[in-house]
Amino acid sequence: MKECKIVSRKFDIDKSHTLAVAKEHGAYNAVLSAFELSSEAIIDIIRESGLRGKGGGGAPAGTKWALMPQDELQPSYLVVNCDESEPGTFKDRQIISKDPHLLIEGIIITCYAIKAHDAYIYIRGEYYQFQKILQQAIDEAYAEGILGEQVMGQDYRLDITIHRGAGAYICGEKSALLESMEGKRGHPRLKPKQKEPEWYFGNPTLVNNVETIASVPYILKYGAEGYRSFGTDQSPGTMLFAMSGHVEKPGVYEAEYGTSMMDYINHYGGGIHGGKRLKAVIPGGASTAVLTAEEAAGANLDYEAMRVMGSALGTGGMIVMDEDTDMVEALKNLLEFYHHESCGQCTPCREGTGWSDTLLGKVLEGRGTSEDIDKLLELADTMDGKTICVFAPAVAIVIRSFIRKFRNEFEAKVTQ
Amino acid sequence: MSFSFSAENLEKIEQLKLRYPSPKALSLPCLWMAQYQEGVISLDAIEVISELIDMPPMEIYRVATFYTMFNLEPVGKYHIQLCKTLSCALCGKTEMLEHLEKRLGIKPGESSDDGRYTLTQVECLGSCGTAPVMQINDRYYENLTPEKIDAIIDNLDEEHS
Secondary structure, three states: OOOOOOOOOOOOOOOOOOHHHHHHOOOOHHHHHHHOOOHHHHHHHHHHHOOEOOOOOOOEHHHHHHOOOOOOOOOEEEEEEEOOOOOOOOOHHHHHHHOHHHHHHHHHHHHHHHOEEEEEEEEOHHHHHHHHHHHHHHHHHHHOOOOEOOHHHOOOOEEEEEEEOOOOHHHHOHHHHHHHHOOOOOOOOOOOOOOOOEEEOOEEEEEEEHHHHHOHHHHHHHHHHHHHOOEOOOOEOEEEEEEEEOEOOOEEEEEEOOOEHHHHHHHOOOOEHHHOOEEEEEOOOOOOOOEEHHHHHOOEOOHHHHHHOOOOOOOOEEEEEEOOOOHHHHHHHHHHHHHHHOOOOOHHHHHHHHHHHHHHHHHHOOOOOHHHHHHHHHHHHHHOOOOOOOHHHHHHHHHHHHHHHOHHHHHHOOOO | OOOOOOHHHHHHHHHHHOOOOOHHHHHHHHHHHHHHHHOOOOHHHHHHHHHHHOOOHHHHHHHHHHOOOOOOOOOOOEEEEEEOOHHHHHOOHHHHHHHHHHHHOOOOOOEOOOOOEEEEEEOOOOOHHHOOOEEEOOEEEOOOOHHHHHHHHHHHHHHHO
C-alpha cells in the first residue's frame, strides 16, 4: 500500500495542533510562494491538479474556484464546510484537531486566489471540543501576524471566523449552510441553471470542504504534477478514507484514489472483526448505494469506479457489515436518520422520510406484507428527483439498494 | 423583560457584527450565548436577540426550533446524548442504552427526578471509528463499555455532591 501523507502528515506528531510544532514541520511554507503568483495562476494550478471536492460530491475544485469573480466589485467570501454529519464520516475533525494550521494555510492561499478577505469555518455544533482547538490555532495565527490586517507581512487582510452550527445534518448541504450562515433555518436553495458562484448575502461565495482546502498547500508546494503522482487520471490525489462498523481497526487512514477497497479494508482495517465474513459495505457515508460482499471484492476507491458500479465514493467513509448483520434493521436505522434530518421544506421528502420509516417499522414488528416492501420502492420513486436538494434522492438510493440487493431478508420479515 | 445578555456577551456580539456583512448572521451565535447563560432559550431571550440583530422575533423562534441542539425546555445538569446511527448501532449501542437506562433509571426523552441527568438518543456524532459514543454537554465519550459508562457517571455524581 503506497504511503501517502498529503493531508495527514503531521497527525501523529505530538502537539501538532500548536503553531510552534506545526512550523517546525513546514507549516505556512507554501503561503509566501503563493503570494508571488497571480490569483489566476493559483486557480490554474488547482485546476490542473484535478483536485476534487471532498465533502461528498467530488466536483473539480478548480472549476468552482474559476466561477468566482476577479473584479472585486463586491466582497467575495470563502466558507469552509466543517458540518461533517454524514454517517460513517469522521475525517474533517481529524484535520481541525490535529493539524488546524494546515487548514488555515489552505484558507489563506484559497482566499488570495479568489480575492476574498473574509473566510468562515462552519463547524457542526457537536464538535465544540475540536472547535476550541481550531480557535486556539486561529488565535495563535493572529498573534503571529499570519492572519489579520497584513497576512505574513503582505498587503493583504484576511479574517477567519468560526461559525458554530447547532445540530442539523442538512446544513452540510452548501446552500442550506449559507442559509444558516445568513441567520435562518437550513433550507436548501433552488439550484441555478447556469454555472455561477454561491451567494452569501448576495455576495459571490466559494464553499469547500475542510479536506479540500487542507489539500491546497501541498499542491502549491509540489505542483499539480506532484499531486497527480497519486491516484488515478480522473481521480488524482489522496483522500482521508475511513472505516467503521465491523472492522478490526476502525479509523481514518489516508490513501490514494484507486486503491482496491478490500486491500484498504484488510491492510488498514485489519479485516473483518472477529474473523467473520463480510456481508456488505456502504462505501462513502450513508447516502451511497450499499455494496454486497461480491461487489466490494471488485471495488476500487475512486469516483469513476464507484459510479460504474451504481454507487458513489461520497465522503469515503466505509461502513462495514459482517455476516450477522440484519440488513432490514440496518435500513431502518438509516431511515430513522433521514426522517429526523429532513429539513421539511419539500413535501415528497418531509412526508416520504416519515412514511418510509414508519412503514419499515411495521415490517420489522412482523405486521408487514409483501406489498409494503413494494410500497417502500414506490416511496423512493415519489421522493427521487422531485425536491429542491439531493437529500431525498439519497434516501431513494438507500431504500432501493438495500431492498434490491437483500430482498430475501425483507421478505423473511413479512408474515402475510 | 427578564433576560439580558451579560456585558461580556454584549461586547462579543458587537465584535462579531464587524465580521459579517449583516447582523442577521448572528442568530446562531446569539442563541448559543443565551443558552450558555441561562441553560435554556427563553422567549424573553428571543425578544432580546431580535432587537440586537434586527430580525423579527418569529424568525428567531423559527431558527431556535429548527436546530436540535437548542433547548427551549430545560434539560438536566448533564445532558447525556447517545449516538444511535448505523456505525454505533453495529458496535453495541443497544447494550450501552440498556446500561444507561438501568443506571440512571430513565428512558430516552426523560430526566432524572433530581434534575441531574437528561437522556436522549441523537444521530451520528461523527465519531464512528470509536463507536459506541455519547456526548455529555460539550464533550464526547468514546469507545464506550458498560464499565466506562459507570465510571463516567460515578465521576459526575461525585462532582455534583
